[in-house]
Amino acid sequence: MLKTLTPKKRFRREDLPLYIMALPTVVWLVIFCYLPIFGLVMAFQDLNITKGIWGSPFVGLKNFQFLFVSTDAWVITRNTVCYNLVFIAVNLILAVLMSLLLSELRSRMMAKTLQTIYMLPHFLSWAVVAIVLGAFLDYDYGIVNRVMINLGRQTTKLDWYQQRSLWPGLLVGINAWKNVGYSTVLYLAVISGISQDYYEAAVLDGANKLQQAWYITIPHMRLVIGVSLILSMGNIFRGDFGLFYVVTKNSGRIYAVTDVIDTYIYRALTSLSNVGMSTAAGLYQSVVGFVLVLFFNWVVTKIDADSAMF
Secondary structure: OOOOOOOOOOOOHHHHHHHHHHHHHHHHHHHHHHHHHHHHHHHHEOOOOOOOOOOOOEOOOHHHHHHHOOOOHHHHHHHHHHHHHHHHHHHHHHHHHHHHHHHOOOOHHHHHHHHHHHHHHHHOOHHHHHHHHHHHHOOOOOHHHHHHHHOOOOOOOOOHHHOHHHHHHHHHHHHHHHHHHHHHHHHHHHHHOOOHHHHHHHHHOOOOHHHHHHHHHHHHOHHHHHHHHHHHHOOOOOOOHHHHHHHOOOOHHHHHHHOOHHHHHHHHHHHHOOHHHHHHHHHHHHHHHHHHHHHHHHHHHHHOHHHOOO
16 A cells, blocks of 8 residues: 655754754845845836835836947946956966865965965955055055166156056956955865865876866866856946946046946946936846846756756
8 A cells, every 4th residue: 555645844843943044144135135126116217306216207218228328338338248258267267276276285284374365355345455556556656666667667657547558457367366266265165075086096097187187176166167157147247346446546547448337337327316327227237147147057058957057
């Protein structure tokens, strides 16, 4: 006689501590991520503070024209997308490379010390980074100008915040310096979970370190790499405001290579004070990011289903 299967309980008493631990995060998500969704209605309104959100007149898609009819639309879109693509590629390669090198260190003290050094920039605010960079590039007291003059490479001081050719490479380097350490630790955690039996078998087969990394370590990292790439693609239309505005000191001379969607919107809206346009821009970036996450997850599913998010 067949036994009837009883459904599993969705709530178990032994799971109560886990629910309590998750409660603060759930409350934070509801307050700061879900409740503000109702404010998206402002993207379709000519907001009047005295009338409030629900009393302001609707203007359809008029607020979205701000992003597309501007003469700078092509420049800010190009900069945002291209910088993010370069950031993703450079940071991924450096993070994987650094994690592979750190995993080969036999001294745990040295490995932990280097991990800490690499992680420190991640916790610095962009304001601090801008101050440190200013100590090198400042026109009057910057180290770079002094060294270049003393070496005879230049006869007069240069205003580095006016040099367009300098900033594309500098922004890529600063972004990598600040963010690669965090990704490196993430990949190191994956490497530490790989069974040593694979490497012992590879050594018996005569594989060198490079072959072990290529055929054992990196394939085990593909799931985390795939998820990271998918999530990164969701933010491809968002520029890091602190990097492009604070670090560059909002220098107008270099807008052609440093202006992105977020900084352009900020400058325009501080002068226009139009909340509807700001909301429309944020909604546009979120919708495009959501579509890109779905698209690249589909692409990854076709290539390697085990590396996709869902």
